[in-house]
Amino acid sequence: MTTDTLALARQAISAALTRALPEHREIDWSQSLTSEAGLDSVQIMNLVMEIEDELDLSVPVDVLAEVNTLNDLAVRLSKLT
């Protein structure tokens, strides 16, 4: 993993969050996606769909099971790019 791909993944997550969840204002990368950021499974799925379009990649379904925080997601995505 390079800093570049991680930065790219973070950028894609920020852009996707803004589009998929416009009401979601602040991004705290260490927040738990479900309990702290308050996303439900449908919102997470929509978010990932947006990120997939942004980065032009396919995220396998089981990747989401390994991810707790937005930072986890960014790191995992950076390995896919």
Next chain:
Amino acid sequence: MSLFDKFQPLADAQASLGTRSPAAIATPIEAVLSPTRGVIDGREVLLAGTNNYLGLTYDPEVIAAASEALSSLGSGTTGSRMANGSYQAHRALEHELAAAFGWAAAMVFSTGYQANLGTLSALAGKGDYLLIDADSHASIYDGARLSHAETIRFRHNDPDNLDRRLTRLGADASRALVVVEGLYSMLGDRPPLEAFVEVKERHGAWLLVDEAHSFGVFGDRGLGLTESSGLLDRVDFVLGTFSKSLAGIGGFCVSPHPQLQLMRLASRPYIFTASPSPATIAGTRVALRRVLQGQDLRAQLQRNFTRLYAAAAELGYRLGSDVPGPVAAIILGEREEALALWRGLLEAGIYANLMIPPATPSGLNLLRLSLSAAHSDADVDRIVAALAEMTVSA
């Protein structure tokens, strides 16, 4: 910490529906009187939420065949198809299903859920890919989990989105199984099947169409959306259930590829479970014959759902599908609104399904009506009148 803590969000969702009887989820049905009548909370109601699309659950010939098999062959097989549970009638039904499609092979499973579990987990193994519609039924998601394939979702009913994902796979697309449904049971919408077929052919991928809700309903012989779209020679697998139009319980997978038979040796949900009871198989064989010759039933069903869709739209209800079909899902803004409509209809003597997250796509709150060929014009009039009454009282 308790093992049960994880269920609390579900318990909260259930509690949000209140304690008033009868419960809106898992509603106690005290008696069933016919394909369209039952008893709930001590009152006779019109059943409009059963997925009994052709109304064959009380077909005299289906019942007679099931009764005869129950008496002559016993109440259960007590064994797997791999051991002592493979009777002549199980094999005959598989032969009849394959013949109906004009295809090489068919396999019968003990439930529709297991048909997806058993087919997807066996067909797609380690190093393969499953590309599934984001709004797929739970049995497709669970079949994917049971497989060791890499599972990728594509946007609901979006062949272009699938195209991009198959493009990313490159040559590996030849090891990708695409899964779509003939009719999505939550919103009642259907896929642009020909466009999906074109995409899968262009990439050399495989296509499975789950016709659980569309078998019996679409196509001249009721084989489903694949038949009505003229695509029977261009899909690889059709999956179906016995528990909707075929009025029993069980499931099947049918394919033009004779190698489907090899799945019997590898599909754990097929191997490690008891085979369907003799009565189930006997009833299903008769129901299958009725489905294949059921143009009259399909005509009545179509008449019913065309009328209901037109009336619901006129009343200002927002439906999950623009194209009329046997499932009419009314989309409501809030859970309370959906619950109020569900209760209002029940008070008017009509049973429908309340569908709420996490069971629904996009977190929608739905009041789902499903129609049957056994509904009369007067039954549809009654449903429409109750819906009209609810708009007045809203």
